[in-house]
Amino acid sequence: MLQDSTRRSHFTFWSVILVIAIIFFFANERQEEKNVPTQTMPGKVDNSARSDTSVASRKFTSTPQQKGNLHIPFSPNFPTPPVNDLVVDSRGTLWLATEKGVCSITNGIIKEYSDDKGTFPAPQAESIAFDGQKIWVGTLFGLFSMTRSGRVEKHNVISNPAGELIWDVAFDGMNIWVGTQAGAAFMNKDGKFTLIDSKVTNGGLRHDWCQSILRFAGWFVAVHDRGISFWNTGFKASNPEFWKNIDNAKSGIIRPVSDMTFDGRHIWVATSKGVLYLTTPIEKLFSESVSNFISYTTLHGLPSNRANAIISHRGSVWIGTDNGLARIREEKIQVITPVDGTSISGVKALAASGDILWIGTENGVQFINTAMVD
Amino acid sequence: MKKKLLKIFRKMDVYQILSLVTLLALFWFSVDTNPSEIKIGVILPLTGANSARAISHEKGIMLAVDHVNRSGGINGKTLKLLIRDNKNDPALTALITRDLIYENQVLTLVGGIRPENARVIQLLSEKAKVPYLTALCTHYELTANGSEYTFRSITDDKKQFEAICEYSVRRFNARKPALIYDPLLYGSDSAQKFIESALKAGQQVVAAVSYKQGSVNYRDQLDVVRSSNPDSLVIIAPPKDSALILRQARENRFLKPILGVNPFSSHEFINYAGIYSELTICTLPFNSRLGGQRADYFLAEFFDKYGISADSDAALGYEAVMLTALALKAGEHDRKMIRDYLASMHGWESVTGSGGFDQNGNQVRPAEVAIIKERQKIPVNLEELF
Structure with missing residues (x-):
């Protein structure tokens, strides 16, 4: 009899526990159901992560705000070796500079050009550009041009052996420009390169190691070990009066700088410690003695401080970081993540073509439709 | 297949076989046979x-x-x-x-x-x-x-600068140091860092001057330093440059404390500075x-x-x-x-x-301050023993 009562009390106790567990389980389910639609619906902004942050900094002139996370569909990953740079040619083919050489993606078909396959002579392709006819690839072992049919030609940029280390390639609609370890250069009509280094510019270009270059309407910008040099290309490069320099020590730029972009008026710089925005408009660079930077970091909502790539596209600035993709528009930062809740990490390169934004990572390439963000 | 190979071998004369063996040997030795x-x-x-x-x-x-x-x-x-x-x-x-x-x-x-x-x-x-x-x-x-x-x-510059600034305040009550820095080994960004460290320690850097690489005459820099009337001089430069600046400063009767960082503790500095290195203060990496x-x-x-x-x-x-x-x-x-x-x-x-390394891979060891006496670097906490 006594045993029966003990058994009954045990039964009652465990029943109560079970009922409580079931109630908790369903309560949680309901909570999750409530959360799911806001995360999976494309184009819906998740305001739960909204936070207004500000940082006291000697160079701050305004307070950037975090707008929140945005979940949108990402394409499946096209697996390739780690990507360093991207460009889309006039036929819509995506070209990739990778750690193994070059890749192309046309209609979802990946073609690899590498030293292993005997189709491209150099690994460690750092940068890539398209001049309307040929693909230009800057590698740590020299500059190469490549036709669509796969014919590769090596170009001698500078007689200095260090000129073989090509850090950046750009096409301005007229000429190919390169940033090397031993200075920058542009290609003339005869196919020969004209060198721009600290010697020929009489100190205008403060340092020869041009890690990142930018060329746009009347300006050539080079990021190097001492800071940023701006050259007004309407005047001779040999006249240092037409160069403007922003010094690392004075401006607080942390090296290395990985990428640069121009949004039509201002320069944006991606660094290992966040993104910098030069508040001085490019046309006022020579008239304003002090150039101020606004800094965007994780404190303002960037997914990581290590910004590897930056491009300006349709009024927004897109930033590829070690922990994902972000967009800055009207001083507000949005982190863009896939709808399935996964995160995209190790973003190394970005390229835009129409509404499509290509995202190069350590594992391959994905794309998003930027129209969904707007 | 075997028969074919045998046939080929039989047709080959001695020289052909020898050259084949040589080729194989060359291939064998050209391959990295020492992965150990x-x-x-x-x-x-x-x-x-x-x-x-x-x-x-x-x-x-x-x-x-x-x-x-x-x-x-x-x-x-x-x-x-x-x-x-x-x-x-x-x-x-x-x-x-x-x-x-x-x-x-x-x-x-x-x-x-x-x-x-x-x-x-x-x-x-x-x-x-x-x-x-x-x-x-x-x-x-x-x-x-x-x-x-x-x-x-x-130990990095920042820790060395902080140690030097704190010590100069404590020992000499130096509140107005002047700074001479080299353009390459340290540069303007390190000078900026030194100024920040000095401010933290309650000092105001009264002059910060650099010099041209390869200079041997530092009169201009020392004139700037002297005109700013500092109570101490800090030199952050490679050993040889540091020694030359120190010599010229002392020869020009700059009698206030002179401090430096790691390069002051090198043999090269002491050899070049000679007697002038006496009683200078430095950081000691070893x-x-x-x-x-x-x-x-x-x-x-x-x-x-x-x-x-x-x-x-x-x-x-x-x-x-x-x-x-x-x-x-x-x-x-x-x-x-x-x-x-x-x-x-x-x-x-x-x-x-x-x-030890911190989370950034930087050395956590604090900088040790030393005084040079009779060409020996003596940690300041042991100074009284010597």
């Missing part, structure tokens, strides 16, 4: 400016490799050094680093003195995910830029008393091998290889594992005493 070596790339300015420090550092590195290999190597494999002279040229440094990483396939890199060279090594090693350990470059930014594969086993028996053994072995006494650069080179060897034991052929092991080394005991 672990390659470490060393990049130092063995010629030109800073070469005295680099050569001393190299000696420490070679002694450590000897010790590791003599005691059985790393898991049965011997260490092999690939030493390259970068001549203080960043462009050459880039070429050397590229070749060491991609052609020689080194597992780790050691070296770099000037920050502009160390940054080139860092960028390439970070890209290729090759662990890079510097034991000579003290520029604060090297481990403050979010790097993952860079480590520094020497204090053999802190290293205990390990340091005694190292100093004795160094003297036996090279016939000269080891300085701080040699000790730091020795320490760098010993730390690398520990990481190699854990990682062996995997650069990521080597990196992870180094990153986990938050505390160790070595010839230079206790040390």
Whole structure:
């Protein structure tokens, strides 16, 4: 009899526990159901992560705000070796500079050009550009041009052996420009390169190691070990009066700088410690003695401080970081993540073509439709 | 198939067979038949400016490799050094680093003195995910830029500046220091860092002047310093330049305290400065008393091998290889594992005493301040004993 009562009390106790567990389980389910639609619906902004942050900094002139996370569909990953740079040619083919050489993606078909396959002579392709006819690839072992049919030609940029280390390639609609370890250069009509280094510019270009270059309407910008040099290309490069320099020590730029972009008026710089925005408009660079930077970091909502790539596209600035993709528009930062809740990490390169934004990572390439963000 | 091969062999004459054998032998020896070596790339300015420090550092590195290999190597494999002279040229440094990483396939890199060279090594090693350990470059930014594969086993400039500023306030009540800095080894960004450290310690830097690389006459800089009426002078420059500035300052009857950082503690500085080095204050990257028996053994072995006494650069080179060897034991052929092991080394005991890497790969050891008396560097806490 006594045993029966003990058994009954045990039964009652465990029943109560079970009922409580079931109630908790369903309560949680309901909570999750409530959360799911806001995360999976494309184009819906998740305001739960909204936070207004500000940082006291000697160079701050305004307070950037975090707008929140945005979940949108990402394409499946096209697996390739780690990507360093991207460009889309006039036929819509995506070209990739990778750690193994070059890749192309046309209609979802990946073609690899590498030293292993005997189709491209150099690994460690750092940068890539398209001049309307040929693909230009800057590698740590020299500059190469490549036709669509796969014919590769090596170009001698500078007689200095260090000129073989090509850090950046750009096409301005007229000429190919390169940033090397031993200075920058542009290609003339005869196919020969004209060198721009600290010697020929009489100190205008403060340092020869041009890690990142930018060329746009009347300006050539080079990021190097001492800071940023701006050259007004309407005047001779040999006249240092037409160069403007922003010094690392004075401006607080942390090296290395990985990428640069121009949004039509201002320069944006991606660094290992966040993104910098030069508040001085490019046309006022020579008239304003002090150039101020606004800094965007994780404190303002960037997914990581290590910004590897930056491009300006349709009024927004897109930033590829070690922990994902972000967009800055009207001083507000949005982190863009896939709808399935996964995160995209190790973003190394970005390229835009129409509404499509290509995202190069350590594992391959994905794309998003930027129209969904707007 | 076999018959066909036999037929071909039968048709061949002696010379053809001999040439075939020679070809096979050539192929055999051209292939790397010695995978039992672990390659470490060393990049130092063995010629030109800073070469005295680099050569001393190299000696420490070679002694450590000897010790590791003599005691059985790393898991049965011997260490092999690939030493390259970068001549203080960043462009050459880039070429050397590229070749060491991609052609020689080194597992780790050691070296770099000037920050502009160390940054080139860092960028390439970070890209290729090759662990890079510097034991000579003290520029604060090297481990403050979010790097993952860079480590520094020497106390950085920031800690040295803070130690010097605090000490000069405590000992001399120096509130208005003047600063002379070199344009390359330290540069304007380090000068800026010094000014920040001085402010923290309650000082106001009254003058900060640089000079042209290769200068031997510092009268202009000293005139600026004198006109600003400082109560102390801090020199952050390579050993030879520091010694020349010090000599000229003292010859011009600048009698206030003169302080410096690591270069003041080098043999080169004391040799050039001579009697003028007396009572100058410096930071001490290597204090053999802190290293205990390990340091005694190292100093004795160094003297036996090279016939000269080891300085701080040699000790730091020795320490760098010993730390690398520990990481190699854990990682062996995997650069990521080597990196992870180094990153986990938050505390160790070595010839230079206790040390450790913080979360940025920077040395946690605080800077030690010393005074130079009769050409000897005496830690300030032991000064009364001497």
